[in-house]
Amino acid sequence: xxxxxxxxxxxxxxxxxxxxxxxxxxxxxxxxxxxxxxxxxxxxxxxxxxxxxxxxxxxxxxxxxxxxxxxxxxxxxxxxxxxxxxxxxxxxxxxxxxxxxxxxxxxxxxxxxxxxxxxxxxxxxxxxxxxxxxxxxxxxxxxxxxxxxxxxxxxxxxxxxxxxxxxxxxxxxxxxxxxxxxxxxxxxxxxxxxxxxxxxxxxxxxxxxxxxxxxxxxxxxxxxxxxxxxxxxxxxxxxxxxxxxxxxxxxxxxxxxxxxxxxxxxxxxxxxxxxxxxxxxxxxxxxxxxxxxxxxxxxxxxxxxxxxxxxxxxxxxxxxxxxxxxxxxxxxxxxxxxxxxxxxxxxxxxxxxxxxxxxxxxxxxxxxxxxxxxxxxxxxxxxxxxxxxxxxxxxxxxxxxxxxxxxxxxxxxxxxxxxxxxxxxxxxxxxxxxxxxxxxxxxxxxxxxxxxxxxxxxxxxxxxxxxxxxxxxxxxxxxxxxxxxxxxxxxxxxxxxxxxxxxxxxxxxxxxxxxxxxxxxxxxxxxxxxxxxxxxxxxxxxxxxxxxxxxxxxxxxxxxxxxxxxxxxxxxxxxxxxxxxxxxxxxxxxxxxxxxxxxxxxxxxxxxxxxxxxxxxxxxxxxxxx
Amino acid sequence: xxxxxxxxxxxxxxxxxxxxxxxxxxxxxxxxxxxxxxxxxxxxxxxxxxxxxxxxxxxxxxxxxxxxxxxxxxxxxxxxxx
Ligand SMILES: Cc1ncc(COP(=O)(O)O)c(C=O)c1O
Numbered sequence: 001x002x003x004x005x006x007x008x009x010x011x012x013x014x015x016x017x018x019x020x021x022x023x024x025x026x027x028x029x030x031x032x033x034x035x036x037x038x039x040x041x042x043x044x045x046x047x048x049x050x051x052x053x054x055x056x057x058x059x060x061x062x063x064x065x066x067x068x069x070x071x072x073x074x075x076x077x078x079x080x081x082x083x084x085x086x087x088x089x090x091x092x093x094x095x096x097x098x099x100x101x102x103x104x105x106x107x108x109x110x111x112x113x114x115x116x117x118x119x120x121x122x123x124x125x126x127x128x129x130x131x132x133x134x135x136x137x138x139x140x141x142x143x144x145x146x147x148x149x150x151x152x153x154x155x156x157x158x159x160x161x162x163x164x165x166x167x168x169x170x171x172x173x174x175x176x177x178x179x180x181x182x183x184x185x186x187x188x189x190x191x192x193x194x195x196x197x198x199x200x201x202x203x204x205x206x207x208x209x210x211x212x213x214x215x216x217x218x219x220x221x222x223x224x225x226x227x228x229x230x231x232x233x234x235x236x237x238x239x240x241x242x243x244x245x246x247x248x249x250x251x252x253x254x255x256x257x258x259x260x261x262x263x264x265x266x267x268x269x270x271x272x273x274x275x276x277x278x279x280x281x282x283x284x285x286x287x288x289x290x291x292x293x294x295x296x297x298x299x300x301x302x303x304x305x306x307x308x309x310x311x312x313x314x315x316x317x318x319x320x321x322x323x324x325x326x327x328x329x330x331x332x333x334x335x336x337x338x339x340x341x342x343x344x345x346x347x348x349x350x351x352x353x354x355x356x357x358x359x360x361x362x363x364x365x366x367x368x369x370x371x372x373x374x375x376x377x378x379x380x381x382x383x384x385x386x387x388x389x390x391x392x393x394x395x396x397x398x399x400x401x402x403x404x405x406x407x408x409x410x411x412x413x414x415x416x417x418x419x420x421x422x423x424x425x426x427x428x429x430x431x432x433x434x435x436x437x438x439x440x441x442x443x444x445x446x447x448x449x450x451x452x453x454x455x456x457x458x459x460x461x462x463x464x465x466x467x468x469x470x471x472x473x474x475x476x477x478x479x480x481x482x483x484x485x486x487x488x489x490x491x492x493x494x495x496x497x498x499x500x501x502x503x504x505x506x507x508x509x510x511x512x513x514x515x516x517x518x519x520x521x522x523x524x525x526x527x528x529x530x531x532x533x534x535x536x537x538x539x540x541x542x543x544x545x546x547x548x549x550x551x552x553x554x555x556x557x558x559x560x561x562x563x564x565x566x567x568x569x570x571x572x573x574x575x576x577x578x579x580x581x582x583x584x585x586x587x588x589x590x591x592x593x594x595x596x597x598x599x600x601x602x603x604x605x606x607x608x609x610x611x612x613x614x615x616x617x618x619x620x621x622x623x624x625x626x
Numbered sequence: 627x628x629x630x631x632x633x634x635x636x637x638x639x640x641x642x643x644x645x646x647x648x649x650x651x652x653x654x655x656x657x658x659x660x661x662x663x664x665x666x667x668x669x670x671x672x673x674x675x676x677x678x679x680x681x682x683x684x685x686x687x688x689x690x691x692x693x694x695x696x697x698x699x700x701x702x703x704x705x706x707x708x
Contacts, residue, residue: 148646152647155659159658196650544644544650603644603645
């Protein structure tokens with residue numbers, strides 16, 4: 001099924017109608033449906049900052065379009081914060097999450113604004129983009145066979161475990177202790193994963209550029225143990241997240257990183273709040289904010305921790321999180337920590353998201369005494385989903401978030417650098433205003449060939465995180481050479497190095513992506529995702545086919561990653577291919593030829609879609625012309 | 627010719643192993659699985675030939691003799707046996 005959908009960018013000059021309503025504190029009174037909808041994400045935005053309930057403070061609730069308190073009212077709210085957190089000094093403690101145009105409006109307004117109920121009209125859609133997303137469900141026969149074979153595998157596993165139990169199975173829990181591991185999980189890893197374990201965890205012995213050197217190993221006991229043979233294999237690298245090909249051991253970025261080692265060493269010797277900040281960090285944060293087109297940014301030493309430790313800072317019990325079902329583990333961990341209510345919407349299904357939003361705003365917090373609005377509502381999505389290859393429908397979600405006054409957290413781990421005409425991620429790809437997204441998160445691991453993550457947004461948000469985030473309080477600051485590599489890459493992407501290298505890489509990646517995806521589709525293999533997404537999941541369904549394919553491809557000197565449960569649904573095993581700007585057309589052609597051969601051999605041509613047989617000319621593929 | 631046939635059989639045996647997930651299990655498990663399946667199949671066919679076939683013949687006889695020759699035929703048959 002090839003679905004085309006048009007998303008229109010919401011017009012900037014929306015018709016605004018502010019309602020001036022005086023308000024006091026929260027009241028547990030019964031509101032009409034309309035009033036509840038107007039309430040939207042509910043309470044004053046200050047709570048986003050503090051994570052504490054401000055119900056009993058005297059400040060006026062001042063909400064404009066659900067973003068932030070403006071003008072007269074906001075001083076009130078913020079003096080509270082200052083007292084609570086015990087810091088003063090910054091002029092702009094007010095946390096104003098607003099898009100630029102609203103800020104102007106707000107400045108012209110005098111007096112407090114309450115519950116600005118903005119009737120958004122979709123006048124003059126500025127930009128549209130056709131999203132070509134492919135998703136083909138398996139035929140009934142394939143699905144049935146996959147199920148049957150899975151039961152065979154389980155049956156044999158349990159049989160084998162019963163007949164020849166390994167020592168670890170016979171182990172009993174100590175009296176009074178709960179088992180450490182889930183029983184099914186340990187069975188699964190012993191009797192499904194172990195059998196094909198040779199397809200994963202390959203040690204590498206070179207820089208993971210367009211080619212990578214693998215350390216060969218053998219197993220003589222069906223995957224329980226491995227031995228190194230001492231030899232090495234050089235493979236074409238379709239496995240690493242190296243979208244722009246900046247994982248290099250030579251060139252300007254590497255030089256800059258090496259210089260940073262000579263100057264600062266490898267560690268900073270402290271957290272950001274102690275003596276851990278050096279000028280590289282300051283420069284990096286300034287550059288990141290500039291690159292993304294927002295006010296400020298904060299960086300952390302690890303992308304996973306950026307999600308897992310910053311989301312809890314922003315939420316508290318009584319908040320609602322609406323999360324996409326395919327979100328990354330780090331997001332899920334971060335969402336679970338603060339004890340907020342979590343609801344999950346179907347992958348990329350904006351209608352379902354809206355339905356959940358409406359229902360939860362109408363019902364309010366689960367409580368005994370009457371209606372209690374949510375403290376705030378946070379929508380958590382990713383830019384490019386790493387296992388599906390799909391792209392978030394950002395313009396529609398921004399429109400929704402504005403309509404219902406929720407906050408938006410966008411994880412750009414896989415899209416920053418890789419998507420958009422200027423490499424500025426999914427926001428750039430759709431031509432949205434970065435200020436419409438409240439919290440922009442991303443990592444430096446994938447496109448930047450480095451490590452770490454960032455959060456970008458308004459100055460107030462970032463200042464708040466600097467003060468309160470666990471990752472800035474307790475985690476070691478990013479290592480200087482790592483920061484230096486990112487700075488060098490950012491400068492190249494922004495064209496500050498005096499060449500057009502950055503632009504060239506972005507275009508090569510886009511061209512490689514379209515070329516590879518179209519060729520694979522021509523072969524009749526099912527792939528998922530958007531035609532512009534550099535992650536290409538090839539559906540193989542069965543564990544045996546994952547193993548057979550990865551093994552054959554490594555024999556043909558191509559390294560790919562197989563993905564199965566728990567990273568995907570149980571019956572949807574896939575081979576994930578990551579394209580890079582470092583790949584040449586010849587390399588891609590070689591990979592495509594081998595994949596076609598293997599697909600014929602092990603039977604991967606599941607697709608029932610009509611195939612367009614016109615040959616594809618690599619040089620004539622159009623990228624980013626609109 | 628012979629080689630081609632063997633190759634053909636080998637290839638489709640490989641494909642069969644793939645779709646049943648037997649490709650990734652150990653050899654003895656594969657053998658065990660086939661033995662179990664063969665056992666089940668033979669039990670099933672035994673059951674079919676004895677119980678099911680007997681039942682079917684009995685039922686058809688009943689229907690046949692009772693519906694077309696309601697009174698005379700069945701009793702005759704039974705008498706004949708006795
Ligand atoms: C969506 C998403 N967020 C966060 C991360 C974590 O980033 P890092 O690998 O830099 O820790 C990943 C990593 O794979 C990811 O895919």
